[in-house]
Amino acid sequence: xxxxxxxxxxxxxxxxxxxxxxxxxxxxxxxxxxxxxxxxxxxxxxxxxxxxxxxxxxxxxxxxxxxxxxxxxxxxxxxxxxxxxxxxxxxxxxxxxxxxxxxxxxxxxxxxxxxxxxxxxxxxxxxxxxxxxxxxxxxxxxxxxxxxxxxxxxxxxxxxxxxxxxxxxxxxxxxxxxxxxxxxxxxxxxxxxxxxxxxxxxxxxxxxxxxxxxxxxxxxxxxxxxxxxxxxxxxxxxxxxxxxxxxxxxxxxxxxxxxxxxxxxxxxxxxxxxxxxxxxxxxxxxxxxxxxxxxxxxxxxxxxxxxxxxxxxxxxxxxxxxxxxxxxxxxxxxxxxxxxxxxxxxxxxxxxxxxxxxxxxxxxxxxxxxxxxxxxxxxxxxxxxxxxxxxxxxxxxxxxxxxxxxxxxxxxxxxxxxxxxxxxxxxxxxxxxxxxxxxxxxxxxxxxxxxxxxxxxxxxxxxxxxxxxxxxxxxxxxxxxxxxxxxxxxxxxxxxxxxxxxxxxxxxxxxxxxx
Numbered sequence: 001x002x003x004x005x006x007x008x009x010x011x012x013x014x015x016x017x018x019x020x021x022x023x024x025x026x027x028x029x030x031x032x033x034x035x036x037x038x039x040x041x042x043x044x045x046x047x048x049x050x051x052x053x054x055x056x057x058x059x060x061x062x063x064x065x066x067x068x069x070x071x072x073x074x075x076x077x078x079x080x081x082x083x084x085x086x087x088x089x090x091x092x093x094x095x096x097x098x099x100x101x102x103x104x105x106x107x108x109x110x111x112x113x114x115x116x117x118x119x120x121x122x123x124x125x126x127x128x129x130x131x132x133x134x135x136x137x138x139x140x141x142x143x144x145x146x147x148x149x150x151x152x153x154x155x156x157x158x159x160x161x162x163x164x165x166x167x168x169x170x171x172x173x174x175x176x177x178x179x180x181x182x183x184x185x186x187x188x189x190x191x192x193x194x195x196x197x198x199x200x201x202x203x204x205x206x207x208x209x210x211x212x213x214x215x216x217x218x219x220x221x222x223x224x225x226x227x228x229x230x231x232x233x234x235x236x237x238x239x240x241x242x243x244x245x246x247x248x249x250x251x252x253x254x255x256x257x258x259x260x261x262x263x264x265x266x267x268x269x270x271x272x273x274x275x276x277x278x279x280x281x282x283x284x285x286x287x288x289x290x291x292x293x294x295x296x297x298x299x300x301x302x303x304x305x306x307x308x309x310x311x312x313x314x315x316x317x318x319x320x321x322x323x324x325x326x327x328x329x330x331x332x333x334x335x336x337x338x339x340x341x342x343x344x345x346x347x348x349x350x351x352x353x354x355x356x357x358x359x360x361x362x363x364x365x366x367x368x369x370x371x372x373x374x375x376x377x378x379x380x381x382x383x384x385x386x387x388x389x390x391x392x393x394x395x396x397x398x399x400x401x402x403x404x405x406x407x408x409x410x411x412x413x414x415x416x417x418x419x420x421x422x423x424x425x426x427x428x429x430x431x432x433x434x435x436x437x438x439x440x441x442x443x444x445x446x447x448x449x450x451x452x453x454x455x456x457x458x459x460x461x462x463x464x465x466x467x468x469x470x471x472x473x474x475x476x477x478x479x480x481x482x483x484x485x486x487x488x489x490x491x492x493x494x495x496x497x498x499x500x501x502x503x504x505x506x507x508x509x510x511x512x513x514x515x
Contacts, residue, residue: 005053008046015042167481209248209265217241219274220248220265230276234283235261255323256294260286294319301332305339307358311388318361320368326423331368334422335361341418342411351410359397359411360418362390366398378402442494447486447502452478464501465490471508479504 015038211217221228221241228239237252239261248265252258263286268274271282295312298319302310310318321332339360346356366381375383382399392409399405400412401419440458443465447456452473457466467486469479483504490500 005050008049011049012042012046015039163481164477167477167484170484171480209250209262211246211248211269213246216269217248220269222274222276226276227274227279230279231261231264231283234280235264237261255325256290256320259323260290263290294322297322297332301336301361305336305357305361306354307339307361314362314365314384314388314390317365317368317384321364324368326364326367329423331364335364337422338363338415338418341421342414345414345418346411349410349414351414355391355394356411356414358390359394359415362394363398363401363415363419376402376404378404439494439496443490443496443500446489446493450482450486452482460501462496462500464503467502467504469504469506471506474506476506479506 018038219227220231220239222230228241231237232239235252236254236257237250237260240249240251242249250258250261250265252261260283264279264283267282267286268279271278295316296319298315298317301318302308302315318332318335321335322330324331326334339357342356342360343353346353362381362385364377364381365384366375366377366379369380369384378399378401382395382405385395385398393411394409396405396407396409397411397415400407400409401416403416407413407416440462443458443462444456447453447465447467452469453467454470455468457468458464459466465486467482469482474482483502486504487500487502490496490502
């Protein structure tokens with residue numbers, strides 16, 4: 001608004017200057033009149049402009065005032081709304097506080113009621129204890145037994161009932177397991193055995209060297225026994241030449257040495273030249289042949305079973321198993337048989353058959369080491385497998401197949417079962433008569449040590465134990481318990497092939513005579 005006034009003043013000044021200039025140019029008379037008119041006109045225009053600007057400024061001021069009033073009204077409305085909400089919230093809080101106070105009063109009343117009831121219960125409990133003591137004293141007086149004695153008799157009675165019920169329950173569980181899990185396990189084992197074609201004849205290492213006639217014995221002995229001494233020194237085998245017709249006995253703990261001696265004798269007899277120098281030459285040649293045969297046997301066995309990546313030393317140990325037997329069973333044949341059984345059983349169970357076959361083949365390598373450490377063959381085999389970089393699950397299966405190591409691999413029980421199957425099949429192994437008789441006697445003595453047992457009979461070559469008990473000493477329910485206890489004790493204390501069936505027989509006989 002001030003700028004417009006200044007502009008008007010400038011215009012008036014310009015008009016005044018113009019009028020002065022025009023008045024100067026005109027005549028003095030006309031100049032004065034024209035200047036007056038111009039000045040008046042300029043004054044009027046300036047007044048009009050001034051009034052217009054004043055009106056415009058008043059309008060703008062009124063607009064600003066209206067806008068300010070509008071904003072003030074909006075803020076006032078918000079403030080009033082907030083105040084209303086605060087009042088409503090305050091009302092709600094007051095209501096909640098009243099509710100809390102009411103509930104607090106209820107809790108206090110409830111607590112007082114509970115305290116009263118607790119006092120009443122305490123009083124009643126004391127009364128019950130007093131009555132219980134009175135009843136106990138009365139019962140003790142009537143029965144002539146103290147509370148502890150009665151409790152012991154009751155506990156003994158309940159214990160006997162629980163044992164009988166437990167034995168019956170255990171038999172029910174065992175029967176159910178035989179119908180379900182045992183059925184499937186038997187199927188897998190039977191199918192595994194059926195798929196393996198094995199011979200039942202026993203292959204033994206040859207320890208007797210047959211000759212065509214007894215004249216050759218003198219040539220083998222040599223002058224003053226020099227030939228036989230040279231042969232024993234070269235092979236490390238004791239050669240026994242006695243009165244046995246057409247036979248020479250080779251005695252030695254090492255089957256490889258015994259085989260070297262047998263082959264050397266065969267070549268010497270066939271060649272006819274028998275003297276110390278020739279003996280040393282032939283024995284050295286046969287030793288190399290046997291070593292080559294051992295390695296070749298190990299390689300051929302690994303190829304036949306489809307096992308690859310074996311360390312050369314492990315292959316050599318596998319070949320040595322050909323000349324070792326266990327209870328009359330050839331060790332290499334047993335290991336091959338166990339390997340095939342493991343592969344078939346692993347396939348049935350959804351495991352890797354190659355790993356199982358590998359573990360089965362290597363499970364008895366601890367029986368053919370180059371030295372003889374003081375370790376069970378399972379643990380020694382595990383250490384050899386670890387030494388030659390076999391995988392951990394394979395090593396564990398080897399070490400745990402006789403329970404001398406904890407089984408941490410799923411292949412360990414497979415190897416253990418298949419090893420038992422191969423060793424327990426008909427014709428697989430022989431047992432020394434003395435050990436066999438001792439085992440049967442131990443079975444009978446163990447069962448006879450139980451109270452109530454009258455007689456025991458080991459039958460089926462020790463696969464079944466018949467236990468006869470007195471009918472007046474053991475009840476029918478107790479026979480089931482006795483059968484379970486004997487089986488558990490045999491399992492814990494005795495060593496036996498396969499499994500032993502325990503049959504407890506209880507019968508009552510009434511005998512009368514007609515005269």
